[in-house]
Amino acid sequence: MTGATEELVVQRLRKRYGDHTAVKDVSFTLPPGSSLGIVGESGSGKTTTVRMLVGLERPDGGTIRIGGRDRSAPARGRAERLARAREIQMVFQDPYLSLDPRVTVGQCVEEVLRLHFPMETTARRERVAELLDQVGLGEREAAALPGKLSGGQRQRVAIARALAAEPRVLVLDEAVAALDVSIQAQVLELLGTIRREVGIGFLFVTHDLAVVRHITDEVMVLREGQVVEAGPTAGILDAPHHPYTRLLLSSVPRRGWNPGDAAAARRSLG
Amino acid sequence: MTTTVSPAPPSSGALRRRRGLGGLRVLGQGPLFTAGVVVLAVLVLIAVLAPVLAPYDPDVLDLSASLTGTSGDHLLGTDQSGRDILSRLIHGARTGLLGPLLVVGVSTLLGTLIGMVAAWRGGWADALLSRSMDLAFAIPGLLLAILLVAVLGSGMAAPVIAMAVAYTPYVGRLVRGIARQEKARAYIESYRVQGWSGWTICLRHLLPNIAPTVFAQSAMNFGYVLMDLAALSFLGFGVQPPTADWGAMINEGQSAIQQGAMLPALAPSACIVLAVVAFGIVGEGLADRIAKRER
Structure with a gap:
């Protein structure tokens, strides 16, 4: 679980905003150069999780380590701040606002x-x-x-x-969601090439399961701030165990798709 | 007393064309805005070139030529002490603009610093600074000025200090609001993720992006301060005679009205109105321009 073989180790991460718990208990690891997808609906805590990883939010509990260095508390001094920045970088959702x-x-x-x-x-x-x-x-x-x-x-x-x-790890927070579909494909292609060439670890936050299948090795499904299912991408997308994962999958429009079924499944999950 | 520039809501592509103080460009703003800019430019020129432009020494008394009315010698006539009104108006532009310049300069500097620190640090620093600003709002500027005059004596120093103190929280509140909004934008967050220090981000990136809005507000404040300072010297708390000052001139000219001479009081009043309106139009114009570009 831990040790030098893992690039990024996150254990029991927690974050509260007032009465609302955005992230309840999230643990995962990212081996060097691998690609992990974090999926879930809006409000599932996926963005909050990665914002804690890059240091934009402060966790209320749990630990985050990259290459053995803890980054759960704010950086002390310039040298540590810079060293942390070289561990993990982030690409934001809306390129119209991030430059x-x-x-x-x-x-x-x-x-x-x-x-x-x-x-x-x-x-x-x-x-x-x-x-x-x-x-x-x-x-x-x-x-x-x-x-x-x-x-x-x-x-x-x-x-x-x-x-x-x-950086050793690159966070992509809905990085293609704001782009046209044809442009999405180009950018995803580019990311795939970069990953092969640079050997960087990807953390891909998205609600788009097609993107997950295309670019990640493993996937983690978040719901209400908790991991409901995690494992190899192909396995989870082809044979989901958790009803919530099945719901996410059944919500993707495809041939013979019935929106009513997906809506009914959503209601039954509560 | 002050209107705040309401920053446009953040939207996709909001930052597309915001650059520096490009808001200073006059073209394409409409004739009213252009007129405002021209009036302000002329005012500044008059203030700078006052000794050259004024036909007479503004302080020379000639009791034999008291209240002469308009003539070829005195275009706007003379006041009760026989001083040339036009010359006094021209020299009055100096004190009229210098006071607000100091007040707006100091309050913008201090307010921007306070507002930015509050917005950036958040937490207890924000709470402390925001409550202090609320407290400062509760003190009326004119009252503070009169108190300070009692301590420091009359002259320009006390009103200028009092007004700077009174206007700082307005600027601070405005800057805090827009800086908070700007801080939450992804481009500022990406600087944080890159590892820049808070000070560098604030001074090099946040400040230039909020500067046009602050500048527009400062232009409007300039007009309000001009009026406040004129009111203080009208009441006898500001610039002291015989120095030419529009507010003081209105005060001195009051009694002449009973003798049928309107110009000694009316001419400086018109100057104040003209300057305040021009600053208001230019400030609003700049604010509109920024809001338009944000959309």
């Missing part, structure tokens, strides 16, 4: 390099070009402000920016 409107694409990636890696200006410029090239963006996009780019291009910028810190 600073006043900073060009090239600068946005370069800033991260300047913060994390001391290097010559020319070397840094080259690295920026390399990172942008990796996500399929060229010099023209590098000089542009985010406002001049399409949603798909912006999400590529966000991915390049996250990769710039060379």
Whole structure:
């Protein structure tokens, strides 16, 4: 369960907002370079969970360790803050909101390099070009402000920016949900390539089961802040045990799909 | 006393075209806005070039030429002491603009600092700063000014300090509101995830993105402060005679009204109205522009 073979170890994570418990008891591990899908409806606690992992929310209980280093409490000092940032990065849902409107694409990636890696200006410029090239963006996009780019291009910028810190784990919080379906496929393809090339671990938060099947090795189903089912993606999607997982699956429109059945199953689950 | 600029609700693509102080561009804002900007520009020019523009020394008395009315020599006539009203108006623009400039400068600086710290730190720091600002709201600015005059003596210092104290919570509350909203946006959160310190994020990224809204509010405040300071000098608490000041000129001109001379009081009143309205129009125009771009 724990030890050097696991990249990310999360144990008994808890988070409350007033009277509402957003995350009750979440434990999971992520082996190096593997891809875990976190699925569930809105309000199931999946986004809160990953926000705690990247340090945007403070857990009320439980531990988070990446590469053996605990990150459950706020970072003390600059060195620790930077070290933690190099462990895990995040790509946000809406690429229209996640890029600073006043900073060009090239600068946005370069800033991260300047913060994390001391290097010559020319070397840094080259690295920026390399990172942008990796996500399929060229010099023209590098000089542009985010406002001049399409949603798909912006999400590529966000991915390049996250990769710039060379994290061990990349969190993708509904990272393709805001994009057109055809663009979704391109970005997913790109992510698959990056994972093979960089060997980075993916944590894929989504409500879209087709995306999960495409890009994850394992999947974890969250409901009301608790894990209801977890295991290899193919196994769970083909033969779900928990009624809630079956409900999620039956809610996906397909040939011969009856919305009434899904709605009835939802009601019976309470 | 003050209207706050209501920030537009966050929406997808809201940040697409927000950049720096681009709101200063005059074109495409409508004739009213342009007129406001022109009036303000002329006012500033007059204030700067007062010694060159004024036909007479504003403080020279000529009791033989008391209340002469308009003439070729004195375009707006003279006051009871025979001083040239036009020259006094021109020099009055200096004190009229300098006071609000100091007040708005200090209150914007302090208010932005307080509001940003409250929004960024949250928790007890936010509670402490917000309650302190609520407390400061409860003290009327004019009353505080009169109290300070009693302590510091009359002159410009006491009203300026009092007004700066009175306006700081307005700016602070506005900045806290928009900074909180901005802090929750994904682009600021992504800076946090990247490992930047709070100070760097606030100064380099958050501040430039909220600056246009704060600037628009400051333009409106400028007009209100101008009026408040004029009221104080009208009451005799501000700039002291013989220094030319619009508020003080209205006070001095009151008695002339009974003698049938309207200009000594009317001319400075018109200047105050013109300046306050111009600042209001420009401030509202800038705020509208920002709101439009946020959509």
